[in-house]
Amino acid sequence: MTKRISLTRYLVEQQRVDGLIPSQLRLLLEVVARACKSISHAVNKGALGGVLGTADSENVQGEIQKKLDIIANEVLIEANEWGGHLAAMASEEMDGIYLVPNRYPQGEYLLLFDPLDGSSNIDVNVSIGTIFSVLKKPEGDRGVEESDFLQPGTQQVAAGYCIYGPQTTLVLTVGDGVAMFTLDREQGSFVLTDENVRIPEDTKEFAINMSNMRHWDAPVKRYIDECLQGKDGPRGKDFNMRWIASMVADVHRILTRGGIFMYPWDKREPSKPGKLRLMYEANPMGWLVEQAGGAATNGRQRILDIQPTQLHERVSVILGSKNEVERVTAYHSAL
Numbered sequence: 001m002t003k004r005i006s007l008t009r010y011l012v013e014q015q016r017v018d019g020l021i022p023s024q025l026r027l028l029l030e031v032v033a034r035a036c037k038s039i040s041h042a043v044n045k046g047a048l049g050g051v052l053g054t055a056d057s058e059n060v061q062g063e064i065q066k067k068l069d070i071i072a073n074e075v076l077i078e079a080n081e082w083g084g085h086l087a088a089m090a091s092e093e094m095d096g097i098y099l100v101p102n103r104y105p106q107g108e109y110l111l112l113f114d115p116l117d118g119s120s121n122i123d124v125n126v127s128i129g130t131i132f133s134v135l136k137k138p139e140g141d142r143g144v145e146e147s148d149f150l151q152p153g154t155q156q157v158a159a160g161y162c163i164y165g166p167q168t169t170l171v172l173t174v175g176d177g178v179a180m181f182t183l184d185r186e187q188g189s190f191v192l193t194d195e196n197v198r199i200p201e202d203t204k205e206f207a208i209n210m211s212n213m214r215h216w217d218a219p220v221k222r223y224i225d226e227c228l229q230g231k232d233g234p235r236g237k238d239f240n241m242r243w244i245a246s247m248v249a250d251v252h253r254i255l256t257r258g259g260i261f262m263y264p265w266d267k268r269e270p271s272k273p274g275k276l277r278l279m280y281e282a283n284p285m286g287w288l289v290e291q292a293g294g295a296a297t298n299g300r301q302r303i304l305d306i307q308p309t310q311l312h313e314r315v316s317v318i319l320g321s322k323n324e325v326e327r328v329t330a331y332h333s334a335l
């Protein structure tokens, strides 16, 4: 019988055998996984749990919140605030940072998350997910401030996502490659199903919202144009297209079989650097992709090297199979 390795055992071994993670970080990851399990149950109940539809509120980005956006945010906060592993949290669904209340012990980590990514897919029963990134609180005894979160992606100590699709899968890196854990609903635990995720360097599959084509910048237009010309064009091969409109699901496909994902800057709102958020979408996904042998840039710069200036900062995102990402990035400097 093949040995089943639970997430708990995997993390204990990462801590004890490999010395890769301190115990507080192990606890943090277990708690995030537990929260994701409970979000997964809420997602699965759907209309039966009364969780579908829109709430009567907007988030800081001016987007209408869905009921599940708010539920997932609350689940993550409630699960994480009392364990003593965190100092503060930040979320797509909260304006400012959330300090761990004084009545609980303070830990040394900062947790950032997009509680429910792909919100437009909630009500139509298409895959959605939770994305998270973990940073260390800067040294010193003073209380945490928002500026403490503004660390480049290279400073992440753990990152991952949980996808709620036909299967619920938790995907994780602590800087030693990427591992995937599938939720066994009968046992109620995440089980290791892939411990060395690798993204093929080449691909014939791209993911971009084509309806924005007329707004794109020249380098992105050039890349997609060449893909569309297929065998008859400069690439000499036919490409396929996928766009799920849930970054978690598009990235999950890329981690599974390769591909390139782009949500580039476009001319609709020229002052915005892009649609996706740097700190709790692009950074964790960028690190996962790099850890699996892929690449992630904003067209000009490695995503993980960007120095954030705001908690909810947006960024242009190009990530996935290394050779394709390098090609699009080279087109940016050529033009």
Ligand code: AHM
Residues within 6 Å of the ligand: 063, 092, 114, 116, 117, 118, 119, 120, 209, 245, 246, 247, 248, 263, 275, 276
């Ligand atoms: P969300 O965090 O509010 O769900 O928005 C992010 C999502 C990504 O998951 C996805 O790649 C993108 O928005 C889809 O955008 P569009 O609807 O413009 O195609």
Ligand code: MG
Residues within 6 Å of the ligand: 092, 114, 116, 117, 118, 247, 281
């Ligand atoms: Mg999102």
